[in-house]
Amino acid sequence: MVEKIVVELGERSYDIIVDQLLLSRAGDFIDPLLKSKNVIIVTDEQVARFYLHRLSNALEEKQIRYRSIVLKTGEATKSIASFGELMEQLLEQKPDRNTTLIALGGGVIGDITGFAASCLLRGVDFIQIPTTLLAQVDSSVGGKTGINSRFGKNLIGSFHQPILVLADVSLLATLPKRELLAGYAEVVKYALINDASFFEWLEKNAAAMLTGDNVLMAEAIVKSCRAKAAIVAADEREAGKRALLNFGHTFGHALEAETGFSDQLLHGEAVAIGMVMATQTSVAMKLHDASEAARVVSHFETIGLPTAPRSIKPDWDTDALMEHFKRDKKAKDGALTFILSRGIGKAFVAHDVLKSQLREILAQSCA
Ligand SMILES: NC(=O)c1ccc[n+]([C@@H]2O[C@H](COP(=O)([O-])OP(=O)(O)OC[C@H]3O[C@@H](n4cnc5c(N)ncnc54)[C@H](O)[C@@H]3O)[C@@H](O)[C@H]2O)c1
Numbered sequence: 001m002v003e004k005i006v007v008e009l010g011e012r013s014y015d016i017i018v019d020q021l022l023l024s025r026a027g028d029f030i031d032p033l034l035k036s037k038n039v040i041i042v043t044d045e046q047v048a049r050f051y052l053h054r055l056s057n058a059l060e061e062k063q064i065r066y067r068s069i070v071l072k073t074g075e076a077t078k079s080i081a082s083f084g085e086l087m088e089q090l091l092e093q094k095p096d097r098n099t100t101l102i103a104l105g106g107g108v109i110g111d112i113t114g115f116a117a118s119c120l121l122r123g124v125d126f127i128q129i130p131t132t133l134l135a136q137v138d139s140s141v142g143g144k145t146g147i148n149s150r151f152g153k154n155l156i157g158s159f160h161q162p163i164l165v166l167a168d169v170s171l172l173a174t175l176p177k178r179e180l181l182a183g184y185a186e187v188v189k190y191a192l193i194n195d196a197s198f199f200e201w202l203e204k205n206a207a208a209m210l211t212g213d214n215v216l217m218a219e220a221i222v223k224s225c226r227a228k229a230a231i232v233a234a235d236e237r238e239a240g241k242r243a244l245l246n247f248g249h250t251f252g253h254a255l256e257a258e259t260g261f262s263d264q265l266l267h268g269e270a271v272a273i274g275m276v277m278a279t280q281t282s283v284a285m286k287l288h289d290a291s292e293a294a295r296v297v298s299h300f301e302t303i304g305l306p307t308a309p310r311s312i313k314p315d316w317d318t319d320a321l322m323e324h325f326k327r328d329k330k331a332k333d334g335a336l337t338f339i340l341s342r343g344i345g346k347a348f349v350a351h352d353v354l355k356s357q358l359r360e361i362l363a364q365s366c367a
């Protein structure tokens, strides 16, 4: 069943459509929104192999003219160099201000294409067709776009909202299991932030939805997108409440940086561990009961997500991790800001988290 979520942002409002077998019907949703029947699809090699022909056919059915640009698969594609190359390739197609870009892929493609759309001819429309679970529940929604610098991830970018998001649950069938689970960590994030009943729902349904029950999967994606849409609508540019979406991420980013943003630790895996560490920090600060933290750990263990840095590698440099915390772009005026919780579904922004407390958590979970 087609589900529609509206991201309410005034004149920048847009729909997120969630359903199975959506890609072959993409033209029905895209065509009415185009300023001209000219689009450029940006995708990666792996996604192109599976799905580019399906999107092409859907556009042809509506007589939409398209070109496609196929980028290399992987995070390295979000470099300044490949962004420059993408801009040149886009300009080669002689776009005008009415041209629309379509990002067909995971978060890497969505981020770089969205950023390209915000820069091309000072800004053109773009549409997100996310193909990973992470992109369907997180990166395609909310308008954060960007690329990486040697000084860190996502440091170059813009807020540029898409005009439409099409999340086709059926596309997840070809996604490697490990990527699916990593994306699932972001689903749990929404539950842990402000929806305890969603967490209960996930405890009951996660195993089935992660092994091919697309009806349940669609429901989880809709709940996640609704949660993100509400937070983004309340705080588009992260002046306040949107920071809650970083639950688990300050810990997670530090772990990712220390593993070189490599396949050793996927972003979602780092976030799963980070959420456990944030929950444990909250317990240590007597913000909530240890049994709530145990429930989170037990859920991740059942599903097959990691819950502690020590399960990734044995020799963490905890001083280096502390340095990352201090450098995290969410740190203000030297005070350490973390998203903590007062229990499942009760996350909040905590300023002044004690360094000694963090050292203790690191000592417990890294060794
Ligand atoms: N903009 C935001 O708000 C936001 C939020 C979270 C993450 N991100 C960014 O998202 C990126 C990570 O996104 P990701 O996890 O989707 O990674 P990704 O885009 O690299 O995709 C993961 C892998 O899955 C493959 N793939 C994609 N869809 C597939 C499918 N349906 N079938 C088979 N293979 C498929 C890709 O080719 C790739 O190898 C990071 O760069 C991160 O910074 C952005």
Ligand SMILES: [Zn+2]
Pocket: 138, 186, 249, 267, 271
């Ligand atoms: Zn994330």
